Amino acid sequence: MPLSASEPYDLAVIGAGSAGLAGAVAAAELGLSVALLDTAVHTGGQFYRTPAPVMGAVRPEALHHDWSPYADLRRRLARSDVRHLPGHHVWSVTKDVDGEGTGEGAGEGAGPADGPWAVHAVTGADGGGERPVRLRARTVLLATGAYERQLPFPGWTLPGVVGAGGAQAMLKSGLVLPGRRVVVAGSGPLLLAVASSLAAAGARVPAVVEASGYLRYARHPRALVANPHKAAEALVHGAALLWHRVRVRLRSAVTEVHGTDRVEAVTVTRVDRDWRPVRGTGRRIECDALAVGHGLVPQIELATALGCTTRPLPDGTTALALDGLQETSVHGLWAAGETGGVGGAQLARAEGELAGIAAAARVLDRPAHGGRVRELQRRRDRMRAFAGAMAAAHAPGPGWSGWLTDDTDVCRCEEVTAGQVREAIEDLGARDARTVKLLTRAGMGWCQGRMCGPAVACLAARGRAAEPLVERRPFAVPVPLSALAALDDPAMPRPDDQGETPSEPGAAPGGDG
């Protein structure tokens, strides 16, 4: 069977969060055939994460503000011909070289859209490799969102320490809490959202601990004035926190977690403007869980593997560089939402729609302009300015490493300690994360450096600005060997085939070995 060669989709959208949904729906409404792939079973991404329908939640919106735009996108998706492919973990996007030269679709595909692309995925709840899938598309929209940035501190590997966004995600989808008294700590606007939902769902939140001060926002008055909805959002969370009597401690950090097999308490210490802990200011707070995060990191490895140009953000993370219509430096590949820089669900929606319109214009060989495009661009630019101000305000100060002890695990997967990382830097002369990784194995485990990468890069920079970390992972998700083997198989199943291949126990976490 000559696989899917003759029928590429006009557009493959990877990620069904705010950005991907908006892009898929916009493109389909302009007449494109669209496939929408996501690892998750439900659409909505990180922000509109909801309990499974079988939970019968009659008020899922109680855990979200701004619910109606999502309800609207869902309705439009249901009415459209978009092929929603849930449970599809995309591990690579490649130029489909075979498809360009041969196959019936090649003529059209190699036209204005300069494709077709091949999108490789594995299926199953956790990508256990139940079935490798490849589909072809003329254009691709990358809307894979972000993951949380973590910085290590003594005790952060104890059970009961969870990501702040992770606690939020488990609450929104599983209706569970990690504990009864949950301290929320780290940096960034997400902390307030997390604290108010944990409190609303019945947890006691003894403190929100923020390493920066919100005063830094005041350095960007124009971005603030232009984004009244953001101020309103902060007010909503602020009011909720007051209502639940949650205390916000600014310029402070959790510098140690106490407990043997699970969290029993944390030490909260004041930090100076560089996030250096101030001696003698530590206070113990009893709690049974800690939700922690230091902002979000764009998830862009599918694009960097294709050589897309990136740009450094003020908070030390790296995003894709995009043109006015959301196209990456690689022709025919668009990106929207957090992949272009963290900025929230509303910005993601505007960018997704813009990218959907732009991809449709390319496929239909028409110019993308008009009132709607200009309106979306205006909204995007306004919200991007605010995102930039926010990133600058919450950029980790170089002094955070002052709270590490030599035996603090930096790499959770490979259990590499701060002492070992320091040795690689100070004694062996490592100057970047890559060298530290080769010397210590930090970042070589299952998560491929997602949890320790930002911290290792900061440490290797020794107080100077860390070199922007460009995500280069061989695969976006660990791929079962069977899926790699099947790459050579011309009868590779398409998403519509129901055939099952046996799952392979030996998964290959890229880079582990």
Next chain:
Amino acid sequence: MARTPAELVGAQPGPPFQITFDGRAVTALPGQSVAAALWGAGILAWRTTRGSGRPRGAFCGIGQCYDCLATINGEPNRRACLVPARPGDAITTQEGHGRAALGV
């Protein structure tokens, strides 16, 4: 004011069912992941690390950190935060790389 997450969203899930964790009965709700069901029972750790044998459980909650690896129905290295709980599932603490049973 809501006392529990389920009250907050007005959840009316189907009947709860049983799974086991290291042989002990745990109640799960339809639609919960294995990790959510374990958290619901107050269980926060279901893996020990390869190096120092320390306990671990869910950390990122969204399939990115691989700290939540569990052995589910005999199959090691499943991400408990992503795998839905099913009636009768047997979850066992995964030790090290989880391949002890295979002798590799």
